Amino acid sequence: MTTLSFADPMGSDMSENRIASDPAPIDDADARLEEIGPPPRARSKAWIVRLASIVVVVGAWEIFGRQVNPLFMSSPSAIATAAVRLIADGELFEALKSSLWTLLVGFITASAIGVVLGLLIGRYKTMDAATDWLVNALYSTPLIAIMPLVILWFGLGDAAKLFIVCILAVFPVLINTAAGVRNVPTQLIDVSAAFAANERQVFLKIIVPATLPYIMTGLRLGIGRSIIGMVVAEFFTAITGLGAMIVKYGNQYDTAAMFVPILVLMFLGIGLTTLLKRAEEHFAPWRGQED
Amino acid sequence: MSAPPIKLSVRNVTKTFRVRKGSDTSLLNVLRNVNFDVRQGEIVSLIGESGCGKTTLLRIVQGLIRLDSGDLLIDGAAVKRSGRDRGFVFQQASLLPWRTARQNVEFGLELQGMPKQARADRAMQLLELVSLAHAADQFPHQMSGGMQQRIGLARALAIDPAILLMDEPFSALDAQTREVLQTELMRIHAQTAKTTLFVTHDLDEAIFLSDRVVVLAARPGRVKKIIDIPFAHPRPELTALRGDPAFQAIRAEIWSLISTPPVAVAA
Numbered sequence: 315m316t317t318l319s320f321a322d323p324m325g326s327d328m329s330e331n332r333i334a335s336d337p338a339p340i341d342d343a344d345a346r347l348e349e350i351g352p353p354p355r356a357r358s359k360a361w362i363v364r365l366a367s368i369v370v371v372v373g374a375w376e377i378f379g380r381q382v383n384p385l386f387m388s389s390p391s392a393i394a395t396a397a398v399r400l401i402a403d404g405e406l407f408e409a410l411k412s413s414l415w416t417l418l419v420g421f422i423t424a425s426a427i428g429v430v431l432g433l434l435i436g437r438y439k440t441m442d443a444a445t446d447w448l449v450n451a452l453y454s455t456p457l458i459a460i461m462p463l464v465i466l467w468f469g470l471g472d473a474a475k476l477f478i479v480c481i482l483a484v485f486p487v488l489i490n491t492a493a494g495v496r497n498v499p500t501q502l503i504d505v506s507a508a509f510a511a512n513e514r515q516v517f518l519k520i521i522v523p524a525t526l527p528y529i530m531t532g533l534r535l536g537i538g539r540s541i542i543g544m545v546v547a548e549f550f551t552a553i554t555g556l557g558a559m560i561v562k563y564g565n566q567y568d569t570a571a572m573f574v575p576i577l578v579l580m581f582l583g584i585g586l587t588t589l590l591k592r593a594e595e596h597f598a599p600w601r602g603q604e605d
Numbered sequence: 606m607s608a609p610p611i612k613l614s615v616r617n618v619t620k621t622f623r624v625r626k627g628s629d630t631s632l633l634n635v636l637r638n639v640n641f642d643v644r645q646g647e648i649v650s651l652i653g654e655s656g657c658g659k660t661t662l663l664r665i666v667q668g669l670i671r672l673d674s675g676d677l678l679i680d681g682a683a684v685k686r687s688g689r690d691r692g693f694v695f696q697q698a699s700l701l702p703w704r705t706a707r708q709n710v711e712f713g714l715e716l717q718g719m720p721k722q723a724r725a726d727r728a729m730q731l732l733e734l735v736s737l738a739h740a741a742d743q744f745p746h747q748m749s750g751g752m753q754q755r756i757g758l759a760r761a762l763a764i765d766p767a768i769l770l771m772d773e774p775f776s777a778l779d780a781q782t783r784e785v786l787q788t789e790l791m792r793i794h795a796q797t798a799k800t801t802l803f804v805t806h807d808l809d810e811a812i813f814l815s816d817r818v819v820v821l822a823a824r825p826g827r828v829k830k831i832i833d834i835p836f837a838h839p840r841p842e843l844t845a846l847r848g849d850p851a852f853q854a855i856r857a858e859i860w861s862l863i864s865t866p867p868v869a870v871a872a
Contacts, residue, residue, distance in 0.1 A: 499699075501695060501697055501699040502699060502701065504669060504695070504699065505693075505695070505699050505701070505712070506716075507668075507669055507687055508667055508668075508669060508687060508691075508693040508695075509687075509689065509693075509712060509713040509716050509764070510686075510687045510688050510689050510716065511716050515716055519701075519712075519715070519716070520701070523701070523703045524701075524703075526703070598703075
């Protein structure tokens with residue numbers, strides 16, 4: 315798998331240029347064509363620039379952060395010190411554990427509901443007509459707004475948090491899944507009809523695999539909203555989790571400690587989104603080469 | 606020697622579509638009283654200018670489109686719905702992009718409920734038949750158009766259909782690949798003796814491949830003439846055949862049949 319930079323723009327079109335009478339298959343699906351020339355240095359160069367950019371931004375923050383009142387702003391070094399303290403006494407770990415549980419249980423439930431409903435709504439016009447107005451209305455509403463109501467219903471415990479995480483994540487998953495079903499190419503449906511597939515086979519062997527990339531996109535968008543839902547729910551209930559930690563140190567005017575859970579949330583968001591992005595590519599290697 | 610039995614009969618097939626343009630609707634008579642037979646082991650081509658309903662007719666034979674009136678008989682029995690006694694090769698190969706070549710060939714067998722090992726073996730036989738055994742584990746996006754079309758053919762043949770239906774399968778390929786695949790199809794036909802109904806708009810292709818050519822007239826689509834192609838099998842390469850005066854005479858005849866007289870254009 316040699317993927318260096320300066321890839322020949324023709325590389326991705328290789329299959330078109332091949333003559334079918336003499337099929338010369340590329341053994342490695344990930345192989346790319348490159349020009350033979352001076353050794354490519356762009357890749358390492360990009361990393362040097364990136365690293366320099368990080369050093370400059372974090373350095374500027376450090377210099378600027380030290381000069382203002384620590385109540386309003388903190389500096390990277392102060393945050394690092396606070397992080398060591400919060401990790402050592404176990405508070406950060408406890409909060410992270412609580413948050414992750416809420417996030418994952420809520421998100422997985424939302425995904426299951428969203429995928430099943432999305433498949434049905436995308437496939438059956440009656441289901442679509444019965445629900446589209448509601449789905450669109452709820453998707454467009456910033457559902458965070460119903461948080462006070464959710465607390466009235468479920469109290470300050472886990473149920474309220476799970477509910478809000480779930481309801482925020484379910485719509486992007488559902489809407490993307492349904493769009494995926496509607497976008498299954500007619501030719502593929504024709505293939506299943508020509509081979510006399512029954513409805514169950516059409517669903518399992520054509521619609522679900524064809525929709526998988528859309529489902530993965532829905533999940534990626536859903537996880538972002540789940541994290542927002544989780545933090546807001548923890549702000550309101552303010553008992554456990556990273557959100558509660560932010561509220562606590564905010565109230566104590568300990569700005570450096572407040573930044574620690576914020577940074578953890580940032581890394582959590584980046585990590586989970588990257589993970590799902592990878593999964594998206596893994597499940598649909600053909601995408602992007604066809605359209 | 607008596608003629609082989611009739612495999613497929615198309616009897617008085619008529620089809621009209623409703624065309625909706627904004628709030629207006631009009632009726633489009635695509636096929637009117639189409640009649641022809643395909644005998645066991647024959648390759649019959651449907652040819653005609655665009656809009657003559659040749660693809661519609663083929664899709665009706667497969668059962669992808671319902672006919673308004675008329676009958677389809679396979680071995681003398683009427684068929685109404687899509688079935689695995691017919692194998693369809695699509696104009697765009699229409700392979701399932703998430704399946705490897707072998708898994709694509711297995712598709713029809715899988716729907717029939719054939720056990721895993723048996724269908725893998727059968728798929729490999731067919732990949733060998735279309736000379737693509739080496740590409741069994743490749744995905745469609747890694748294959749050229751010609752390879753994809755061979756896989757499409759293998760997929761249709763895998764279910765061992767009584768009749769093979771091919772909808773302009775080579776029309777999207779470059780000229781060189783097309784000729785290679787035409788020769789391949791002749792070789793495969795010699796091995797399988799599959800009764801084949803082949804839609805094309807390419808005159809040379811129709812004459813080269815077919816035992817008979819059904820020439821359709823357009824709007825509404827109807828049979829204008831059925832022409833016997835006299836060349837014995839195995840046939841010489843298309844390039845050699847083109848030089849044959851008999852070939853040129855047939856080509857000229859079909860050309861004069863399908864080229865639209867100016868009057869019809871005005872109407």
